[in-house]
Amino acid sequence: MVQSKDLEQSKERLEQLKSELNLHAYNYYVLDKPNITDAEYDQMYNELENLEKAHPEWITSDSPTQRIGDQLLEGFTKVEHAEAMYSLGNAFNEEEVGAFIQRVQNQTEQEVEFMVECKIDGLAIALTYENGTFVRGATRGDGTVGEDITTNLRTIRSLPLKLKEPVSVEVRGEAYMPKDVFKQLNDEREETGEVPFANPRNAAAGGLRQIDPKAVSKRRLNMFLYSALYNDDFDVESQAELFEQLQFLGFRTNPLRKLCKNQTEVMDFIHQIEEERHDLPYEIDGIVIKVNDVALQQQLGYTVKAPRWAIAYKFKADIAETKLNEVEWTV
Numbered sequence: 001m002v003q004s005k006d007l008e009q010s011k012e013r014l015e016q017l018k019s020e021l022n023l024h025a026y027n028y029y030v031l032d033k034p035n036i037t038d039a040e041y042d043q044m045y046n047e048l049e050n051l052e053k054a055h056p057e058w059i060t061s062d063s064p065t066q067r068i069g070d071q072l073l074e075g076f077t078k079v080e081h082a083e084a085m086y087s088l089g090n091a092f093n094e095e096e097v098g099a100f101i102q103r104v105q106n107q108t109e110q111e112v113e114f115m116v117e118c119k120i121d122g123l124a125i126a127l128t129y130e131n132g133t134f135v136r137g138a139t140r141g142d143g144t145v146g147e148d149i150t151t152n153l154r155t156i157r158s159l160p161l162k163l164k165e166p167v168s169v170e171v172r173g174e175a176y177m178p179k180d181v182f183k184q185l186n187d188e189r190e191e192t193g194e195v196p197f198a199n200p201r202n203a204a205a206g207g208l209r210q211i212d213p214k215a216v217s218k219r220r221l222n223m224f225l226y227s228a229l230y231n232d233d234f235d236v237e238s239q240a241e242l243f244e245q246l247q248f249l250g251f252r253t254n255p256l257r258k259l260c261k262n263q264t265e266v267m268d269f270i271h272q273i274e275e276e277r278h279d280l281p282y283e284i285d286g287i288v289i290k291v292n293d294v295a296l297q298q299q300l301g302y303t304v305k306a307p308r309w310a311i312a313y314k315f316k317a318d319i320a321e322t323k324l325n326e327v328e329w330t331v
């Protein structure tokens with residue numbers, strides 16, 4: 001069918017608006033470096049909405065107008081994870097961190113480097129992309145089977161609906177509620193007499209289990225990605241390179257991380273984060289220490305419950321706070 005000139009121009013304008021708006025959303029939500037004003041963004045967004053209203057057959061799932069679905073979920077379908085989503089073993093003091101490092105170092109002649117990351121206190125999620133398009137998002141569930149929360153995850157503005165490369169990959173990370181959002185929503189709930197959220201983690205977990213994506217969107221959740229299932233389309237040699245690849249594809253990663261050569265550097269970084277964590281815009285419940293080299297990760301493998309190549313150092317103060325809360329609670 002011969003398309004008239006102006007129809008062709010409308011289609012081109014629609015495609016141009018989609019890619020420009022997605023780029024601006026990436027700059028704003030992933031890099032936290034907006035380069036246009038909200039007014040300019042809204043103006044372009046409205047133009048796109050009008051074009052899509054006039055030509056609904058041109059609407060694609062990666063359009064910025066498709067983030068908040070209007071169907072209510074009837075329930076959550078189950079998703080069997082391609083690879084198990086393990087939990088981390090815990091270390092509660094420096095000696096246990098040392099024992100972990102020693103165990104790993106005993107497995108290889110090579111000098112082992114460790115990637116040390118903040119342990120975001122949120123909800124583990126798995127995101128699947130096919131040829132660069134976001135197709136499914138799931139919770140960890142019991143580690144083997146999770147829940148399909150695709151429509152809810154689409155409302156997280158830093159989640160790329162389309163990657164910068166047409167890669168097929170599953171990535172994993174943590175969805176969380178920023179501290180300022182938690183405070184704001186709880187202030188609102190106090191005013192309307194609703195029960196306030198106990199903590200950002202519960203608010204995020206409850207947020208992602210809503211049946212109405214509009215309600216999910218109001219929780220203004222965010223996420224950091226920190227893991228991926230390796231395949232022919234996506235393969236890296238280290239955790240450090242993984243972060244570079246994730247960033248290259250358009251994912252949001254936590255820059256507060258450090259590649260450490262030994263236990264001293266690991267503990268120094270842990271103490272630094274332990275000091276400054278109350279000033280961070282998100283809650284963390286510890287630090288994750290990972291073998292940086294992927295081949296060594298695979299050599300070390302997993303126990304029934306947890307990876308042998310990573311461990312979570314839990315902050316002491318949290319335990320004390322928990323004890324304190326318990327005492328307060330009983331009294």
Ligand SMILES: NC(=O)c1cc2c(=O)c3cc(F)ccc3oc2nc1N
Nearest residue numbers: 086117118119120174226288307310
């Ligand atoms: N909450 C987190 O910020 C966080 C959590 C995990 C994991 O749960 C985790 C679980 C594994 F089996 C392996 C690596 C992991 O790495 C992780 N890295 C992180 N930064």
